[in-house]
Amino acid sequence: MEKKWSKEAVLEIYNKPLMELLYEAATMHRENHNPLEVQISTLLSIKTGGCPEDCGYCPQAARYHTDIETNNLMTVSQVKAQALRAKSNGSSRLCMGAAWRNIQNNEEFDQVLEMVKTVNDLEMEVCCTLGMMTEEQAQRLADAGLYAYNHNLDSSEEHYKEIISTREYDDRLKTIENASNAGISVCSGGIIGMGESDEDRCGMLVTLANMDPQPKSVPINALVAVEGTPLEDQEPVSIWDMARMVATTRIVMPKAVVRLSAGRTEMSDEGQALCFIAGASSIFAGDKLLTTPNPDINEDRKLFKILGLKPKAPFVDGDQPVSHDGYKECLSTSGNVKWNRPGHKIERNEAAKERAKVLRG
Ligand code: SAM
Numbered sequence: 001m002e003k004k005w006s007k008e009a010v011l012e013i014y015n016k017p018l019m020e021l022l023y024e025a026a027t028m029h030r031e032n033h034n035p036l037e038v039q040i041s042t043l044l045s046i047k048t049g050g051c052p053e054d055c056g057y058c059p060q061a062a063r064y065h066t067d068i069e070t071n072n073l074m075t076v077s078q079v080k081a082q083a084l085r086a087k088s089n090g091s092s093r094l095c096m097g098a099a100w101r102n103i104q105n106n107e108e109f110d111q112v113l114e115m116v117k118t119v120n121d122l123e124m125e126v127c128c129t130l131g132m133m134t135e136e137q138a139q140r141l142a143d144a145g146l147y148a149y150n151h152n153l154d155s156s157e158e159h160y161k162e163i164i165s166t167r168e169y170d171d172r173l174k175t176i177e178n179a180s181n182a183g184i185s186v187c188s189g190g191i192i193g194m195g196e197s198d199e200d201r202c203g204m205l206v207t208l209a210n211m212d213p214q215p216k217s218v219p220i221n222a223l224v225a226v227e228g229t230p231l232e233d234q235e236p237v238s239i240w241d242m243a244r245m246v247a248t249t250r251i252v253m254p255k256a257v258v259r260l261s262a263g264r265t266e267m268s269d270e271g272q273a274l275c276f277i278a279g280a281s282s283i284f285a286g287d288k289l290l291t292t293p294n295p296d297i298n299e300d301r302k303l304f305k306i307l308g309l310k311p312k313a314p315f316v317d318g319d320q321p322v323s324h325d326g327y328k329e330c331l332s333t334s335g336n337v338k339w340n341r342p343g344h345k346i347e348r349n350e351a352a353k354e355r356a357k358v359l360r361g
């Protein structure tokens with residue numbers, strides 16, 4: 001069992017003089033990772049827009065008037081072409097995102113399972129972020145060769161309520177638990193710049209750091225304030241806050257891959273360098289995140305050269321999953337997807353609440 005963290009202890013780290021915090025984080029980083037290696041990951045939006053949720057930051061929520069183009073689920077061959085392109089650009093991980101509230105047991109899920117198998121066969125780490133999922137669905141993804149599942153806590157439990165009303169924090173924790181129980185590497189982090197306090201930022205880190213095991217991957221996003229979303233007028237987050245957040249994440253989760261995620265287009269090269277010193281060990285590359293812009297790959301190459309960084313190979317932190325043909329045999333219509341009934345109020349039983357408490361620590 002890893003060390004238990006309290007909010008006070010994490011806040012104390014977060015509030016250290018910046019020079020002290022950076023030194024401690026850089027030291028922790030060197031003790032646990034090769035500081036010259038940074039994983040390059042590529043995001044691919046396999047199903048864009050039209051999401052029924054109300055996440056206040058998200059351009060893909062159907063209810064907000066953003067100008068993103070809504071698309072149907074990509075085909076397996078489209079995904080394969082994009083994965084090969086990402087690999088040839090130095091990416092060792094492909095994260096496929098769908099604007100879904102939750103996975104449904106239907107043909108689209110079967111298609112995603114084929115995508116997972118196809119990308120795993122290319123010897124890339126395959127990550128998916130498809131919304132909430134049941135234990136059975138997690139197992140089917142694992143059997144298809146899924147390496148990691150991304151499901152962000154986004155903020156503290158308290159601040160979460162200000163940002164999203166269509167689901168609860170416990171739902172997020174349950175999906176993370178389902179991924180972990182299926183042997184899938186957990187990727188979970190959050191966003192800063194959504195009007196949260198330092199306590200909220202540290203509260204989220206406490207929940208993540210007290211998970212057993214801790215997440216293997218923690219994305220730290222700076223809000224991309226998209227016109228048409230409720231958070232469109234948020235002030236951009238300062239680079240000093242970003243470096244503080246990355247450094248604190250590195251110290252409380254020493255083994256995790258800390259991902260310098262959304263928001264890099266607003267950061268200078270020097271600002272990003274500061275985040276690498278603070279312990280960031282991955283970026284998303286390619287000119288698009290899911291729907292919003294990201295720095296050009298040539299700019300990233302130049303920055304890596306200046307800083308002496310090199311891309312990290314896949315599967316350094318875990319074995320490549322084996323794709324079992326049996327993943328197809330599970331009945332796609334079985335499983336009890338309790339979130340998907342229209343007008344159905346989510347029921348949480350006591351056992352689930354207890355599990356969530358344990359996860360939160
Ligand atoms: N629908 C799935 C879900 O919510 O888990 C997967 C896709 S969702 C777009 C993945 C993550 O992207 C969110 O949890 C959030 O942390 C991040 N994200 C979405 N919009 C963002 C924005 N405008 N700025 C920063 N991060 C954002």
Ligand code: DTB
Nearest residue numbers: 097129219261262289290291292
């Ligand atoms: C994560 O934490 N950040 C990525 C990935 N996980 C899926 C997504 C960022 C999305 C930013 C907004 C957009 O491009 O739509």
Ligand code: SF4
Nearest residue numbers: 051053055058061099
């Ligand atoms: Fe939907 Fe995910 Fe966007 Fe929320 S973050 S609106 S669940 S796509």
